[in-house]
Structure formats: C-alpha cells, structure tokens
Amino acid sequence: MPTHTEKLGWIGAGRMGYAMVERLAKAGCDIAVWNRTKAKADPLAEHGAKVVTHLDELAGKDILFCMVSTYDDVKEVIGKALVKGRPGMVVECSSISLEGSAELRKTLERERVQYLAAPVSGNAKVIKAGKLTFVVSGPKEAYERARRYLDMMGTGSSYVGAGELSRVAKICHNVMLGVVVQSLCEITILAQKAGMPRHAFLDFLNKSVMGSMFTRYKTPALVNLDFHVTFTPKLLRKDLDLGLDAGREHEVPMPLTSITRDLLQQMIGHGMTEEDFSTLLLMQARASGIELEPENVALSDGL
Ligand SMILES: NC(=O)c1ccc[n+]([C@@H]2O[C@H](COP(=O)([O-])OP(=O)(O)OC[C@H]3O[C@@H](n4cnc5c(N)ncnc54)[C@H](OP(=O)(O)O)[C@@H]3O)[C@@H](O)[C@H]2O)c1
Known part of the structure; x- marks a missing residue:
C-alpha cells in the first residue's frame, strides 16, 4: 500500500x-510508470509501481517525472502525456539543452503546468547506492513540493534559481568531470613512469584530502584498465562544447576546458570512441611513451 498520498x-x-x-x-x-519498451519497466511492479501500457494513463497526476534521452524525445512524450489531462507539475530530469528546456517551459506555462528542470549527477550504480543528486530550477514553491520525492531518490537536491539555471549548473558539473579526469590521468601516468604502481599512487591520493568519491570511483578503471562505458568521449566532448559556448556567451575564459576539449578531440580522432571517457589514460600513456598493463588488483569503487 502506498504510504505517500500524492499521485506520481x-x-x-x-x-x-x-x-x-x-x-x-x-x-x-x-x-x-510508462516506458516505450514496456518489458523493461515490468519488473518495477514487484516493488509496488503500477506499470502502464499507454502514456495517456499518466493523465492528471500530481507530479509527472520524465527521464528519457534527448530534448526531441522529451517533447514527444510530454506532448502525448498532456493530451488526456494535464499533470499538476512536470519534473524533467533528462540531460537536455538549455534551449529545449526553455521551449518546454513555455509550452507547459501555456498549459498552466508548473515545470522544474531537474538534471542529475550520478549513474545507475550511484542511484542504487543511494547517492544520486539533483540540481533544480523553476518556481520555488514547486521545488518545495517536489523536494521530498527528490530526496527519496538519493542524497538530496540543490535549488539554484529560476528558469533554466539548473541546466547551466549541470553543464558546469560535466566540465569539471572532464577537467578532473584529464588531470587524474596525467598524474597517474607521471607516477607510474617515475616507478610506482598505479594502485599504490591512487591509494595514497584517495586517502588524502585531494581524494574524492569520484577519484575513488574511477580508480578500478585506471588500475585494472576496465573501460566499460559509463559515459562516452563524444558525450563528454558535447558537454565541454556546451561549457565553452556558455563561457563565450558570458565572457568567461575557460582555458582548462578548452585544452581538455582538444585532448578529447584527439582521442576521438584516433577512433577511441566506444569505451569510457577515462580511456584518456591510454592517450596520456601513449603520449608519454609507455605501454600500460592491467594491474589486476581487487578494488572497491568506493560507492
Ligand atoms: N547513464 C548515465 O550515467 C547518466 C547520468 C546522468 C544523466 N544521464 C541522462 O539521463 C537520461 C537517461 O539516460 P539513461 O542512461 O537512462 O538512458 P537509456 O538507458 O538509454 O534510457 C533512455 C530512456 O529513454 C526512453 N526513450 C528514448 N527515446 C524515446 C522516445 N522517443 N520515446 C519514448 N521513450 C524514449 C527509452 O525507452 P526504451 O527503453 O523504449 O528505449 C529509455 O527509457 C539522458 O538524458 C542521459 O543523458 C545519464
């Protein structure tokens, strides 16, 4: 039996x-819950969710969340979901462009539906570990109402203001992802070439004040060369480009972003597109004249 009264x-x-x-x-x-490929959503019934076949079965909900892929997909599904009855509020969590988000806001305002732009930080593993976070923008009172549900999905949310500001914050976040991973790759290769095993160096870094959940999370990949994709180089390049565009618009120099973007471009030019973005390590090794071998050390990802 549901213990919360609002219909989601x-x-x-x-x-x-x-x-x-x-x-x-x-x-x-x-x-x-509705998913285009219903079979993927079916197991959610075991946890008490109602899995519906048609989008219009979500008509009239108090809060309607959306987590698909691109803005075109968001536009299509939200358009269809509104046909048989407006929700009270839409909380859009996919990583979409500022322009797309602003267009969606206009459409929903015309329909008198409140809209929160609420992109996330984390991947599926992070969600399972209860560590997902949201950055949210839109009407403050809508945020206050939706907040408890955002809290239930992870470690909380940050409200950054009106309109599409959360989309800017998400771009800044992903710019940091790129710059930090490149730095991590540079110093790991330097440490190795100077004579240390990667795992020993990263063990020190992770225990220090410079270590973070992110450096710990990426350590198994860098040590054991497991580049199972979490985020592709092309998607990261797209986000760095968005960051550089925003920098130009607001007249903010972003030299580190610029260099990292070009390094990613080199990697893509070498055909390194299908594995994780942390394959920047392999490029750094090549540029430093060394061959890497997996160290095969059992490590926790720190989540
Ligand atoms: N994965 C990550 O680590 C991560 C981290 C932060 C943010 N994000 C963002 O979160 C969003 C979702 O990512 P994900 O990893 O969950 O992607 P995903 O596994 O590829 O899932 C995409 C979802 O969107 C649905 N979809 C796509 N196009 C659709 C359309 N035209 N009509 C209806 N449904 C459509 C898919 O339905 P089907 O199942 O039928 O294909 C599926 O449910 C993306 O915007 C992504 O950039 C991802």
Missing part, C-alpha cells in the same frame, strides 16, 4: 529511470 507519474525506465522509480516505489510512493 513517471516516463522512461531506461538505466537511470528504472533505478529512480525503484527507489520511489520502495519508499512507498503511489507511482505509475
């Missing part, structure tokens, strides 16, 4: 959406 609707049960709905359902929310 959810669109999109991909890697991210599935794990997010699972947390809300397990927390006792009254939640109905």
Whole structure:
C-alpha cells in the first residue's frame, strides 16, 4: 500500500529511470510508470509501481517525472502525456539543452503546468547506492513540493534559481568531470613512469584530502584498465562544447576546458570512441611513451 498520498507519474525506465522509480516505489510512493519498451519497466511492479501500457494513463497526476534521452524525445512524450489531462507539475530530469528546456517551459506555462528542470549527477550504480543528486530550477514553491520525492531518490537536491539555471549548473558539473579526469590521468601516468604502481599512487591520493568519491570511483578503471562505458568521449566532448559556448556567451575564459576539449578531440580522432571517457589514460600513456598493463588488483569503487 502506498504510504505517500500524492499521485506520481513517471516516463522512461531506461538505466537511470528504472533505478529512480525503484527507489520511489520502495519508499512507498503511489507511482505509475510508462516506458516505450514496456518489458523493461515490468519488473518495477514487484516493488509496488503500477506499470502502464499507454502514456495517456499518466493523465492528471500530481507530479509527472520524465527521464528519457534527448530534448526531441522529451517533447514527444510530454506532448502525448498532456493530451488526456494535464499533470499538476512536470519534473524533467533528462540531460537536455538549455534551449529545449526553455521551449518546454513555455509550452507547459501555456498549459498552466508548473515545470522544474531537474538534471542529475550520478549513474545507475550511484542511484542504487543511494547517492544520486539533483540540481533544480523553476518556481520555488514547486521545488518545495517536489523536494521530498527528490530526496527519496538519493542524497538530496540543490535549488539554484529560476528558469533554466539548473541546466547551466549541470553543464558546469560535466566540465569539471572532464577537467578532473584529464588531470587524474596525467598524474597517474607521471607516477607510474617515475616507478610506482598505479594502485599504490591512487591509494595514497584517495586517502588524502585531494581524494574524492569520484577519484575513488574511477580508480578500478585506471588500475585494472576496465573501460566499460559509463559515459562516452563524444558525450563528454558535447558537454565541454556546451561549457565553452556558455563561457563565450558570458565572457568567461575557460582555458582548462578548452585544452581538455582538444585532448578529447584527439582521442576521438584516433577512433577511441566506444569505451569510457577515462580511456584518456591510454592517450596520456601513449603520449608519454609507455605501454600500460592491467594491474589486476581487487578494488572497491568506493560507492
Ligand atoms: N547513464 C548515465 O550515467 C547518466 C547520468 C546522468 C544523466 N544521464 C541522462 O539521463 C537520461 C537517461 O539516460 P539513461 O542512461 O537512462 O538512458 P537509456 O538507458 O538509454 O534510457 C533512455 C530512456 O529513454 C526512453 N526513450 C528514448 N527515446 C524515446 C522516445 N522517443 N520515446 C519514448 N521513450 C524514449 C527509452 O525507452 P526504451 O527503453 O523504449 O528505449 C529509455 O527509457 C539522458 O538524458 C542521459 O543523458 C545519464
């Protein structure tokens, strides 16, 4: 039996959406979920979510969440979901452009539906570990209402202001992801070439004040050369380009972003596109004249 009274609707049960709905359902929310490929959402019924076949079954929900892929997909599904009855509020969590988000806001305002832009930091594994975070913008009172559900999905949310500001914050976040991983690759190769095993150096770094959840999380990849994709080089390049565009618009120099963007471009030019963005390590090794071997050390990802 649901223990929360508001009726929630959810669109999109991909890697991210599935794990997010699972947390809300397990927390006792009254939640109905639709996914284009219904079979992917079906197991959510075991946790108490209602899996629906048609988008219009989400009509009239108090809060409608959306977690699909691009803005075109968001536009399509939200358009269809509104046909049979408006929700009270839409909380859009996919990583979409500022322009797309602003267009969606206009459409929803015309329909008198409140809109929160709420992109996330974390991947499916991070959600399972309860560590997802949101950055949110839109009307403050809408945020106050949606906040408890955002909290149930992870470690909380940050409200950054009106309009599409959260999309800018998400771009800044991903710029940092690129710059930090490049720095981590440079120093790891330097340490190795000077004579240390990568795992020993990263063990020191991770225990120091410079270590972070991110450096710990990426350590197994850098030590054991497991470049199973979490985020592709091309997607990261897209986000650095968005960061550089924003820098130009606001007249903010971004030299580190610029260099990292070009390093990613080199990597893509070498055909390194299908594995994780942390394959920047391999480029750094090549540029330093060394060959890497997996160290095969059992490590926790720190989550
Ligand atoms: N994965 C990450 O680490 C991560 C981290 C932060 C943010 N994000 C962002 O979160 C969003 C979702 O990522 P994800 O990793 O969950 O992607 P995913 O596993 O590829 O799932 C995409 C979801 O969108 C649905 N979808 C796509 N196009 C659609 C359309 N035209 N109509 C209806 N449904 C459509 C898919 O339905 P089907 O199941 O039918 O294909 C699926 O439910 C993206 O914007 C991504 O950039 C991802």
